Amino acid sequence: MTEEKFQKRIDAEQKIEPKDWMPDAYRKHLIRQISQHAHSEVIGMQPEGNWVTRAPSLRAKMILLAKIQDEAGHGLYLYSACETLGISRDELVQQLHDGKAKYSSIFNYPTLNWADMGAVGWLVDGAAIVNQVSLQRTSYGPYSRGMVRICKEESFHQRQGYEIMATMAAGTPEQKQMAQDALNRIWWPSIMMFGPHDADSPRSGNALKWKIKRQTNDELRQSFIDKTVAQAELIGLTIPDPDLKWNEETGHYDFGAMDWDEFWRVVKGDGPCNKQRLDHHKKAHKEGEWVRNAAKAYAKKQELLTV
Amino acid sequence: MSENTDVWEVFIQSKNGLPHKHAGNVHATDKEMALQNARDLYTRRKEGSSIWVVKATDIIASQSEESEEFFDPSDDKMYRHPTFYTMPEGSKNI
Numbered sequence: 125m126t127e128e129k130f131q132k133r134i135d136a137e138q139k140i141e142p143k144d145w146m147p148d149a150y151r152k153h154l155i156r157q158i159s160q161h162a163h164s165e166v167i168g169m170q171p172e173g174n175w176v177t178r179a180p181s182l183r184a185k186m187i188l189l190a191k192i193q194d195e196a197g198h199g200l201y202l203y204s205a206c207e208t209l210g211i212s213r214d215e216l217v218q219q220l221h222d223g224k225a226k227y228s229s230i231f232n233y234p235t236l237n238w239a240d241m242g243a244v245g246w247l248v249d250g251a252a253i254v255n256q257v258s259l260q261r262t263s264y265g266p267y268s269r270g271m272v273r274i275c276k277e278e279s280f281h282q283r284q285g286y287e288i289m290a291t292m293a294a295g296t297p298e299q300k301q302m303a304q305d306a307l308n309r310i311w312w313p314s315i316m317m318f319g320p321h322d323a324d325s326p327r328s329g330n331a332l333k334w335k336i337k338r339q340t341n342d343e344l345r346q347s348f349i350d351k352t353v354a355q356a357e358l359i360g361l362t363i364p365d366p367d368l369k370w371n372e373e374t375g376h377y378d379f380g381a382m383d384w385d386e387f388w389r390v391v392k393g394d395g396p397c398n399k400q401r402l403d404h405h406k407k408a409h410k411e412g413e414w415v416r417n418a419a420k421a422y423a424k425k426q427e428l429l430t431v
Numbered sequence: 432m433s434e435n436t437d438v439w440e441v442f443i444q445s446k447n448g449l450p451h452k453h454a455g456n457v458h459a460t461d462k463e464m465a466l467q468n469a470r471d472l473y474t475r476r477k478e479g480s481s482i483w484v485v486k487a488t489d490i491i492a493s494q495s496e497e498s499e500e501f502f503d504p505s506d507d508k509m510y511r512h513p514t515f516y517t518m519p520e521g522s523k524n525i
């Protein structure tokens with residue numbers, strides 16, 4: 125099949141399945157995007173895992189554990205989707221360890237106190253949902269089906285975070301201040317999760333043409349900001365952007381300039397927790413090696429017994 | 432020892448009486464582990480009442496490139512469908 129025929133299928137909103145012909149660049153783009161997405165789900169468990177043993181109540185602890193377990197599941201759905209493109213799970217993990225594959229920069233920021241669990245669920249999962257809802261319509265079948273499954277599970281993540289923020293904002297002045305401080309720190313990195321401005325995003329062209337992405341970075345970011353402002357106002361918190369203003373003409377919020385220098389510094393490895401996150405993943409992977417080996421040895425033995 | 436573990440395809444019956452439907456896959460070294468992983472990954476919210484796991488390498492699939500020839504024996508057999516038949520004017524309950 126030619127590239128032209130492939131594009132016709134895309135334009136007709138047909139899903140591409142693993143065994144269908146696809147351009148090499150389409151396959152490569154998908155592997156990069158889906159693996160980055162999978163790694164983000166997995167690394168994203170670390171900042172939240174930091175607070176499991178210090179959750180303020182048993183209810184809070186059970187919720188946090190359930191959320192983190194969901195994120196592990198999201199990582200697995202996405203690795204599965206990525207493997208259908210002809211790359212093995214081991215290669216994917218190796219690329220992460222070698223720094224060849226990235227994950228979302230937001231997880232290179234520390235979670236300093238319990239209010240951060242609220243801000244992360246509300247804003248980080250909130251931003252992820254906007255992106256993932258859009259990706260349910262991606263052109264690659266396995267990726268699209270993974271997104272549908274993930275979106276069903278995500279909404280509790282955002283709601284539990286917003287509930288924490290609302291509770292703290294309605295608490296003592298110190299608690300309200302903690303919630304405001306978490307919002308102040310996490311707001312800008314969370315709106316930068318959508319990536320660079322469309323004008324500075326060289327790969328977006330193909331991704332949109334092939335319908336891997338259905339909306340641009342700036343469109344997704346705007347829709348997240350438009351949704352979130354009223355939620356902050358409702359619980360009496362202030363979004364830390366003096367330029368944030370409703371624009372009657374466009375029907376959207378205008379907002380201030382993002383610090384892209386910081387964004388690229390963190391992407392390139394110089395964030396507060398980059399090294400810690402990757403080291404922890406490598407350590408956990410290495411420490412699990414004997415378990416994987418034992419499981420394989422056990423399976424071999426069972427096979428011999430049944431022959 | 433090679434790191435790659437077997438891939439198992441997972442089929443879930445959401446309710447008693449319904450067919451098992453493909454949900455996704457898991458990695459596992461043996462059948463019990465495959466079932467447990469499938470339960471933990473695909474039924475955290477009561478999505479299932481029964482799970483089947485099948486080694487992915489044991490599944491025989493038709494080829495999508497050859498699907499036209501493969502399925503064409505049924506193309507010209509409209510008489511297998513009830514709409515093929517003309518019923519006499521006024522007939523009921525048939």
Ligand SMILES: [Fe+2]
Nearest residue numbers: 165194195198
């Ligand atoms: Fe997730």
Ligand SMILES: [Fe+2]
Nearest residue numbers: 195249278281
């Ligand atoms: Fe989430």
